[in-house]
Amino acid sequence: MDGFWDFFWFVTVTFLFVAYLMVLFQIITDLFRDHQMSGWLKAIWIVFLFVVPFLSALIYLIVRNEGMTERSAAAFGQVKQAQDSYIREVAGQSPAQQIADAKALLDSGAITEPEFQAIKSKSLV
Template identity: 65%
Template structure:
C-alpha cells in the first residue's frame, strides 16, 4: 500500500485532513439544527451544498456564520450550566440559614421546644 516513507506521511496527512473535515462538518450540522432563526429551506440548501461542494461550502459557512456559531454555542453552554446549577441546588437542599429560619418558625409556633431548636441549629451549622 505504502511504497515509501513519504507515501506513509502523505497518507497520514490525507487521513488527518479527512478527520478534521468530518469534525468541522458535524459542528456545522449541529449548528444548523441549533439555529432557530434560519428557515428549513435555507438549512436544506446548506446541507445540499455541504454534500455537493463540501470543502468550499464548509469554508464559506465558517466565514459567513462563524460569529453566530460562537453565540449559539455559548448560549447552549450557558443553558446547560444553568440547568446543572438548578439541579445541584435542588438536590443539595436548603442552606443552613434557611434550615435555621424554618426551625425558628417551628419554635415560634410552639411545635418544637427550645432544646430541639438548639439541636436543629447545631445540626444546620455543622
C-alpha cells in the same frame, strides 16, 4: 505501506479528513440550532455541504461565524446551568435522602450492591 512518506501522507490525509468531518458536524449542528433560519435555507446549506463540500463549509464559516459562536455559547450556557442546578439539588440533599435514593435505585436494579455501598460510604463522609 512502503516507506516513511507513504505513512506520513496517510496520517496527514486521515487527520485532515477527520478535521473536515468535525467541521461538517459542527456546521450541521449549528444549522439545527438556528431557529431564525427557514427550513428551506437549512436544506439548501446541507445540499451544498454535500455537493461542494470544502467551498460551502468555508463560506458558511466565514458568513455565519458570529452567529455560530453565539449559538454555541448559548448551548454551553444552558448545559452549564442545568449541570449546576443538578449539582445544587444533589448537594442539598441530606445523607439520609441520598442513601434512600440509592436504595430505590438498588431495589429497581439500576445499580448493583457494590455501587450502592460506594454511594452510601460517600454520603456518610
